[in-house]
Amino acid sequence: MSAFSDSGLWTTLANASLYQSTLREATPLSLAAVGAVISERSGVVNIAMEGMMLTGAFFAVFADVHLHNAALGLVAAMAAGGIMAGIHGYSAVWLRANQIVSGMAINLLALGLTSYLAFSVYGTNGPPVPCVPPVPCSGNQVRTIPDWSIPGLNGIPGIGKVFFQQNPIFYLMLVLVILIQIFLFRTTLGLRVRAAGEHPRAADTAGIHVLRLRFLSVLPSGILSGLAGGYLALAISGTFSDNMTSGRGFIALAAMIFGKWNPFGAFGACLLFGFGQALYDNLQNTTGPLQDYSTLVATLPYVLTIVALAGFIGKAVPPAADGIPYDPASNA
Amino acid sequence: MSLNGSGGWANGVPSIEARELVKRFGTFVANDHVSLQAYAGKVLAVVGENGAGKSTLMNMLSGLLQPDDGEIRLNGRPVRFKSPRDGIEAGIGMVHQHFMLIPPLTVAENVVLGHEPSKGFFDRPAAERKVAELSEAFGLKLDPRHRVQSLSVGLQQRVEILKILYWGSEILIFDEPTAVLTPQETRELFVVLRGLSQQGKTIIFITHKLKEVMEISDHITVLRAGKVVGQLETASTSAQEIASKMIGRDVLPEVHKEPPSFGELALVVRALSIQSDLETMAVRNIDLEIRAGEILGIAGVEGNGQSELVDTLIGLRPASSGTVELRGKSLLVGSSGLKTAPARIREAGVACVPEDRRERGLVLQYTVADNLILGMQDDALFSQAGVLNRGKIRAWAQTLVKQFDVRPRRSDVPVGTLSGGNQQKVVLAREFSENPDLLIAAQPTRGLDIGAAQFVHERLVEKRDTGTAILLVSAELDEIFALSDRIAVIYEGQIMGVFPASSVNEEEVGLLMTGGSTHAAEQSIDLSAPALTQGT
Ligand SMILES: Nc1ncnc2c1ncn2[C@@H]1O[C@H](COP(=O)(O)OP(=O)(O)O)[C@@H](O)[C@H]1O
Ligand SMILES: [Mg+2]
Numbered sequence: 001m002s003a004f005s006d007s008g009l010w011t012t013l014a015n016a017s018l019y020q021s022t023l024r025e026a027t028p029l030s031l032a033a034v035g036a037v038i039s040e041r042s043g044v045v046n047i048a049m050e051g052m053m054l055t056g057a058f059f060a061v062f063a064d065v066h067l068h069n070a071a072l073g074l075v076a077a078m079a080a081g082g083i084m085a086g087i088h089g090y091s092a093v094w095l096r097a098n099q100i101v102s103g104m105a106i107n108l109l110a111l112g113l114t115s116y117l118a119f120s121v122y123g124t125n126g127p128p129v130p131c132v133p134p135v136p137c138s139g140n141q142v143r144t145i146p147d148w149s150i151p152g153l154n155g156i157p158g159i160g161k162v163f164f165q166q167n168p169i170f171y172l173m174l175v176l177v178i179l180i181q182i183f184l185f186r187t188t189l190g191l192r193v194r195a196a197g198e199h200p201r202a203a204d205t206a207g208i209h210v211l212r213l214r215f216l217s218v219l220p221s222g223i224l225s226g227l228a229g230g231y232l233a234l235a236i237s238g239t240f241s242d243n244m245t246s247g248r249g250f251i252a253l254a255a256m257i258f259g260k261w262n263p264f265g266a267f268g269a270c271l272l273f274g275f276g277q278a279l280y281d282n283l284q285n286t287t288g289p290l291q292d293y294s295t296l297v298a299t300l301p302y303v304l305t306i307v308a309l310a311g312f313i314g315k316a317v318p319p320a321a322d323g324i325p326y327d328p329a330s331n332a
Numbered sequence: 333m334s335l336n337g338s339g340g341w342a343n344g345v346p347s348i349e350a351r352e353l354v355k356r357f358g359t360f361v362a363n364d365h366v367s368l369q370a371y372a373g374k375v376l377a378v379v380g381e382n383g384a385g386k387s388t389l390m391n392m393l394s395g396l397l398q399p400d401d402g403e404i405r406l407n408g409r410p411v412r413f414k415s416p417r418d419g420i421e422a423g424i425g426m427v428h429q430h431f432m433l434i435p436p437l438t439v440a441e442n443v444v445l446g447h448e449p450s451k452g453f454f455d456r457p458a459a460e461r462k463v464a465e466l467s468e469a470f471g472l473k474l475d476p477r478h479r480v481q482s483l484s485v486g487l488q489q490r491v492e493i494l495k496i497l498y499w500g501s502e503i504l505i506f507d508e509p510t511a512v513l514t515p516q517e518t519r520e521l522f523v524v525l526r527g528l529s530q531q532g533k534t535i536i537f538i539t540h541k542l543k544e545v546m547e548i549s550d551h552i553t554v555l556r557a558g559k560v561v562g563q564l565e566t567a568s569t570s571a572q573e574i575a576s577k578m579i580g581r582d583v584l585p586e587v588h589k590e591p592p593s594f595g596e597l598a599l600v601v602r603a604l605s606i607q608s609d610l611e612t613m614a615v616r617n618i619d620l621e622i623r624a625g626e627i628l629g630i631a632g633v634e635g636n637g638q639s640e641l642v643d644t645l646i647g648l649r650p651a652s653s654g655t656v657e658l659r660g661k662s663l664l665v666g667s668s669g670l671k672t673a674p675a676r677i678r679e680a681g682v683a684c685v686p687e688d689r690r691e692r693g694l695v696l697q698y699t700v701a702d703n704l705i706l707g708m709q710d711d712a713l714f715s716q717a718g719v720l721n722r723g724k725i726r727a728w729a730q731t732l733v734k735q736f737d738v739r740p741r742r743s744d745v746p747v748g749t750l751s752g753g754n755q756q757k758v759v760l761a762r763e764f765s766e767n768p769d770l771l772i773a774a775q776p777t778r779g780l781d782i783g784a785a786q787f788v789h790e791r792l793v794e795k796r797d798t799g800t801a802i803l804l805v806s807a808e809l810d811e812i813f814a815l816s817d818r819i820a821v822i823y824e825g826q827i828m829g830v831f832p833a834s835s836v837n838e839e840e841v842g843l844l845m846t847g848g849s850t851h852a853a854e855q856s857i858d859l860s861a862p863a864l865t866q867g868t
Binding site: 187188190194205206208328329 | 435
């Protein structure tokens with residue numbers, strides 16, 4: 001213990017800002033992961049959150065700068081993510097394409113498209129920079145989404161900073177996680193979505209329009225991934241840079257599986273992964289010997305995940321028909 | 333529906349009618365101008381061999397498939413269904429051959445799915461109450477809160493029936509409902525069907541078991557190869573007439589069986605226990621013996637440990653305890669996880685016609701010839717130094733194809749393009765050609781038409797007569813009784829009794845299969861194989 005006591009680890013772990021940034025990191029992961037839960041519960045595998053998030057990030061900045069409004073930036077991010085999901089849904093559901101291939105295509109398309117657009121729009125002047133109030137914002141700066149500091153509560157020692165000094169999108173995310181859990185397990189539509197993902201023909205013979213339902217279930221996944229991208233662009237970085245999502249979509253995918261295709265479970269996994277990222281960032285800023293090992297330490301949550309998936313939490317069983325296209329006209 | 337004179341009801345307006353329906357899959361015509369009529373308060377039996385097009389026709393009537401040509405009429409009015417929802421709304425409910433249930437959901441959820449008792453939030457208590465009421469009213473006992481995956485096949489079928497009753501369907505279609513039931517469950521189902529029929533519902537009942545047709549139906553439509561070949565009234569026909577219409581020629585006699593001539597003890601199983609995938613005990617402490625030249629039939633409802641037993645005997649699943657010996661040589665070695673590699677078991681003289689020939693018996697993309705040497709590819713006959721001798725393989729395959737009457741008589745086509753019966757002949761040909769001491773035949777005629785099933789039965793008896801010990805596993809009691817010299821009944825992984833086939837009847841075996849006990853069981857003969865027949 002004492003060997004570590006001056007290494008910076010304990011100071012880091014005891015610091016509320018570690019947990020504040022854990023939630024900050026977990027926010028985009030959770031948005032993407034719980035969105036994907038809906039898609040996969042309906043039977044459509046979605047590995048394209050990365051691309052949907054990246055597209056969302058670009059259009060958030062683009063709309064924000066043009067319309068001088070951060071809220072409209074978020075709307076554009078969700079619309080862009082939704083359109084990407086529409087493409088994936090169209091090919092996966094209606095054309096019965098291979099869902100992995102379609103998802104990978106979306107990821108590659110998003111990467112190329114956003115780099116290209118960023119270069120052609122901002123190429124000469126460089127990407128827009130965040131506008132920092134109270135200095136008045138100039139025309140081509142990014143209106144960011146500032147954190148809320150909830151008066152009264154933010155002063156509570158320890159938890160005040162962690163829970164009551166967060167971005168509004170964090171609170172929105174919490175609400176969405178709960179709503180999606182309720183949607184899937186307490187509403188008739190949620191029951192039908194799960195039925196479509198388990199046994200689409202059974203759902204079909206019970207009078208459910210499986211293809212339409214599946215297509216519609218892919219959309220929220222794109223909209224929430226887009227929102228996650230908007231959060232990264234407008235609440236975290238204040239700008240757009242190439243491939244700025246840097247694998248978060250795939251981490252969200254892992255979280256969804258770790259969470260056994262449950263919104264609450266996926267959220268829990270996102271907290272763990274967010275903690276890993278926050279730990280890494282915080283250790284980078286310390287000056288102990290651990291700084292050199294920060295990357296290694298930060299892999300701990302992922303190592304734990306693999307160990308857990310391999311034995312402790314039991315097999316993560318996907319919905320029985322997840323990834324299998326449904327063809328109503330076949331008799332088999 | 334009281335009608336004047338016998339058959340007079342058939343002059344009324346049918347509640348549902350198919351007129352010249354046509355359905356094609358690619359170039360294959362599954363339904364070729366098929367017409368039928370069904371009436372309120374009557375039971376129509378639709379019979380035909382496997383592949384005759386029965387399910388296709390019913391899927392069109394229920395809206396799951398759309399006809400390419402022809403018309404469906406309800407009470408005389410033409411209708412057009414774009415999806416099953418249209419069919420349900422028009423009052424048509426179908427219990428599918430392969431159940432349309434969602435295993436992780438509860439009984440109540442499955443029943444109300446698509447027509448839930450409230451929009452928005454799912455009103456679970458209301459759903460459970462309605463399902464409980466229905467199950468009470470129709471004598472289909474079930475707990476609405478149980479998950480479907482934990483139910484037996486018979487109970488799952490009740491869920492299916494409750495579902496169409498919940499829809500309020502007036503026209504009820506049952507696609508081979510008895511295929512998965514024990515005789516007792518079948519009788520219970522018939523009670524329910526009669527009750528529904530008396531309430532004025534129209535019932536269409538699909539089967540290929542003629543006994544059931546004679547028992548339950550009022551009139552009959554016979555399909556053969558996608559065409560209607562007969563419309564009969566049950567009261568004025570016979571099982572023989574229906575059967576000859578079904579298969580297009582006179583019915584073959586039962587398999588001819590000489591009395592067995594038993595040889596040495598071949599298979600000896602002692603105190604064998606096996607775990608299932610769910611880590612419960614699938615097979616519990618069973619003893620079995622089979623002599624050379626004997627067919628031992630294992631009768632049981634599916635899922636009572638038969639599959640696990642077969643898997644262990646062919647080396648695909650470790651036993652937890654016990655011994656298995658073939659001609660005195662142990663097939664189970666190792667102290668923990670008793671198991672021998674399948675290849676070694678084959679070498680020891682075990683062959684197997686597996687339950688699922690498409691999954692386990694054949695490589696569908698391979699040619700008939702390649703499938704015929706599967707597992708024997710290293711035999712000096714077929715390869716030298718790892719290089720296949722195509723010429724020899726072809727010659728060998730041609731001989732077997734002829735000998736087992738595989739059609740088309742070609743060994744160079746992918747086996748997946750053959751019909752089910754011919755695929756099974758390929759499996760049989762390969763397994764027989766190994767000249768095993770023990771042949772395991774699991775559900776050997778499942779999905780085969782009468783002709784092909786007859787062929788398989790004859791070959792199995794022939795094999796017995798050459799001195800092979802045969803372990804037959806079948807869910808069809810007719811098959812068990814047609815072939816077995818002795819019958820062992822399995823229930824929940826335990827052997828409920830072993831009897832000489834001549835000393836029990838289908839009723840008694842059926843009762844044991846569901847865990848009941850009978851007079852016969854009390855007399856349960858000793859478990860050991862019969863003594864050596866004189867003169868062998
Ligand atoms: N979706 C499909 N595609 C191609 N062939 C099919 C399809 N469905 C059924 N068939 C074929 O149509 C024939 C009739 O099948 P089916 O109606 O299931 O027969 P039955 O119910 O009388 O056993 C079979 O030869 C089957 O192989
Ligand atoms: Mg059928």
